[in-house]
Amino acid sequence: MPVRATKRGAARTTLSGDWDVLVCGGSFAGLAVARELAGSGARVLMIDRYELGERQTSACAAPTAWLENLGLQAAVRQTFGALVIHTPTRTFRWALPWTFSTFDYPRLCALLFEQCDARFETAKVDGRTGHTVHTDRGDLTAPLIVDALGWRRVLSTAQPIQPPEARLSRGLEVHPPAGAADLELWLDPKYVRSGYSWSFPAGDEIRVGVGSFDPRDHVKEPTVRLAGDLGLDAVRYQGNWIPHQMRPAVEDGIFFAGDSAGHCLPTTAEGIRTALYFGLACGRELRHVVEGRQAREQALERYAAFCDEKLYAFRWLLRVQHAVGRAIRRPALTRVLGAMDRQSFIDWSFAHYLRIAPPEFALASPAGGPRAAAAHTAAA
Numbered sequence: 001m002p003v004r005a006t007k008r009g010a011a012r013t014t015l016s017g018d019w020d021v022l023v024c025g026g027s028f029a030g031l032a033v034a035r036e037l038a039g040s041g042a043r044v045l046m047i048d049r050y051e052l053g054e055r056q057t058s059a060c061a062a063p064t065a066w067l068e069n070l071g072l073q074a075a076v077r078q079t080f081g082a083l084v085i086h087t088p089t090r091t092f093r094w095a096l097p098w099t100f101s102t103f104d105y106p107r108l109c110a111l112l113f114e115q116c117d118a119r120f121e122t123a124k125v126d127g128r129t130g131h132t133v134h135t136d137r138g139d140l141t142a143p144l145i146v147d148a149l150g151w152r153r154v155l156s157t158a159q160p161i162q163p164p165e166a167r168l169s170r171g172l173e174v175h176p177p178a179g180a181a182d183l184e185l186w187l188d189p190k191y192v193r194s195g196y197s198w199s200f201p202a203g204d205e206i207r208v209g210v211g212s213f214d215p216r217d218h219v220k221e222p223t224v225r226l227a228g229d230l231g232l233d234a235v236r237y238q239g240n241w242i243p244h245q246m247r248p249a250v251e252d253g254i255f256f257a258g259d260s261a262g263h264c265l266p267t268t269a270e271g272i273r274t275a276l277y278f279g280l281a282c283g284r285e286l287r288h289v290v291e292g293r294q295a296r297e298q299a300l301e302r303y304a305a306f307c308d309e310k311l312y313a314f315r316w317l318l319r320v321q322h323a324v325g326r327a328i329r330r331p332a333l334t335r336v337l338g339a340m341d342r343q344s345f346i347d348w349s350f351a352h353y354l355r356i357a358p359p360e361f362a363l364a365s366p367a368g369g370p371r372a373a374a375a376h377t378a379a380a
Contacts, residue, residue, distance in 0.1 A: 013137070014138045015047075015138045015140065016138040017141070018141045018142065019140065020042040020043045020044065020144065021043070021044045021142055022045050022047070022133060022141075023044065023045070023047070023148060024046075024133060024147050025046075025047075025146070025148030025149040027048070027109070027148070027258070028271075028272050028275035029260075029275040029276070029279035030046055030258070031052075031112040032276045032278075032279025033146050033286065034113075034116040035112060035283060036280055036282075036283025036284050036287055037283055038115060038117045038118075039117065042286075042290040043119075044117070044119065045118065045119050045120075045142070046116075046120045047121050047123045047135065048120075048122060049123070052109045052110065053105055053106030053108075053109035054106070056238055057239070059102070060200075060202070060207070061101060061102045061272070062100070062101065062103070062270075063100055063359055064098070064099040065099075066359040067101055068359075069359050069360065070112070070276065070362050071111065071115070072103070072108050074111060075104045075107040075108035076102070077101070077103055077104055077202040078101065078102050078201050078203055079101040080100050080182070082094060082095050082096060082182070083096055083100075083184075084183065084184040086184065086185065087188060087333055087334040088188050088190070088334070089331070089334050090334050090338070092341055095343065096350055097347045098354060102203075102207070103202070123138075127154065128145070128155050128254075131145060143296060144255070144289060144296060145253075145255065146254070146282060147254055148257045150258070150259045151166070151241050153256065155254050156254075156256075156260075157252055163215045163241055164214075164215040167245040168215050168242060169195065169213050169214075169215065170211065170212050170215050170217070170242065171209055171210065171212075171219065171242055172210060172211075172219045172223045172237065173207050173208055173223060173237070174234045175206070176233045176236070177204060178204075179201060179203070182201070185198050187333060188328070189328050191210055192217065192222055192328075193214075193328065194326075195211045195212040195213045195219075195328075196211060196324075205236075206230075208223065208227045208230060209239075210223045211269055213324075214325070242259075242269045242271065243264050244264065244269070244318060244321060245314070245318060246307070248304070249261045250300045250301075253300065255282050255286070255300070255303060257278050257279045257282045258271070258278065259275070261307065263275055265314065266317040266318040266321040267317045267320045267321040267324060268317070273357050274356075276362070277361055278357075281361075285306075286299060310356065
């Protein structure tokens with residue numbers, strides 16, 4: 001498990017003060033928000049319990065175009081143009097209309113932070129009172145506050161719902177040192193009765209895991225078994241709860257982005273692309289506020305409306321998730337996948353799936369730097 005590298009002892013000084021923007025959470029969504037504020041003149045503080053890039057909690061893969069448009073190519077470890085899907089009786093290989101890449105998490109976080117001019121500090125967020133956030137190093141105040149802390153939705157004043165009652169999936173994976181050529185999924189009840197299993201090669205390691213749509217199902221034993229079936233050692237564990245239903249993006253004057261707003265696509269559990277997408281959108285609204293182009297209340301309304309526009313896609317994918325969860329235990333699943341095994345259908349369906357959070361959205365950034373600006377010019 002990751003070791004916390006936050007300041008300790010004499011280095012653990014008091015942290016306090018007033019800021020223009022306080023971003024709580026230093027992973028994909030939080031970094032995307034801070035990136036959009038670069039050059040705005042705002043005093044931005046980003047805090048996280050862990051150092052930037054310290055605690056990876058997913059297989060770390062995204063559509064390649066998203067990484068390219070954000071200038072993050074140097075973090076890519078391996079790129080795939082096909083998806084291999086295994087059922088108990090048949091294997092399918094689908095050529096994708098766009099490529100998917102695994103990446104190095106610490107490197108990607110460092111590259112994103114290089115595009116920010118925010119200050120970063122390690123601190124554990126304990127809650128808030130109004131627009132004052134309480135941390136284990138002191139209180140911080142800002143008129144614009146973002147909760148990008150993950151599924152616990154720490155800054156919400158609503159009654160927290162813990163697993164297994166919360167609408168969460170759960171996943172666990174191991175990272176054995178090895179190499180492979182294919183991006184693979186298993187829809188097989190011998191590993192999980194409602195969910196899927198995966199193998200995501202990433203250069204000199206393979207990220208092998210099991211995810212369950214039902215938070216009551218344990219995933220360690222099947223993860224170890226899948227690794228064994230692939231001839232791999234079950235080493236270097238990591239896991240996380242994964243939200244599979246969108247939640248309000250604003251509450252009591254606070255902006256929520258990433259897992260704290262349920263910005264993780266049901267069925268596929270893809271949350272990195274959406275965390276970046278909604279994080280960029282949130283950051284752009286905040287930039288308009290600090291530059292005097294709109295009031296905070298307008299930013300809250302506009303960001304909430306932006307998120308609500310995607311509700312239909314999330315709800316549709318949640319229905320698909322329920323259907324897949326039931327179908328995995330039935331022989332008909334292979335027949336359904338066989339009917340989908342046409343390149344025209346694959347191209348159509350994956351193109352629509354990508355449009356839920358399109359990569360060109362990153363090119364509209366006012367803070368994208370030379371790489372994004374050049375790409376935007378070329379696209380135009």
